[in-house]
Amino acid sequence: MTRRARPLLAFLTALAVGCSTLMIDSLEQLRETNKRNIAQLALGTPRAQVEKLMGDAQAGGKAGDILFGRLQHLEVKNPQREERVTAPDGAVYDVLFYYTDLKTRDDKITDDELTPLVFRGHELAGVGYGFLGRLAPKYRGLQ
Secondary structure (H helix, E strand, O other): OOOOHHHHHHHHHHHHHHHHHHOOHHHHHHHHHHHHHHHHHOOOOOOHHHHHHOOEEEEEEEHHHHHHHHOOOOOEOOOOOOEEEEEOOOEEEEEEEEEEOOOOOOOOOHHHHHEEEEEEEEEEEEEEEHHHHOOOOOOOOOO
16 A cells, blocks of 8 residues: 555545444434333333423434435424324323334335334323234234
């Protein structure tokens, strides 16, 4: 390797390492953060505390996502959506859905890419489709 090539190689290596954080997909960061936060939750946690932990982050569709050709048409927010379900026994539950998984790289977020947090009253009653499916038949079979 020539004397001139070494500094150039060192510069390019440093540039690549320094830019590596720019290469991280903001949607992936949000998914991972949501999974970590959900793992910290305990049943009975007040809804306000859950919402504070989960935050109101948004990802996708911004200039940073366009760098290096990573155009994100999706814009994701915490929670991604909210729903109220009535269980067979008449009890009413509020459900917050958080983006935690990527099943298919497309321009839509499907139910199987979300994790439901289920509240009865103002407390966390359950997490996941196993719990939600017992309350609302339309969610049976989702994992």
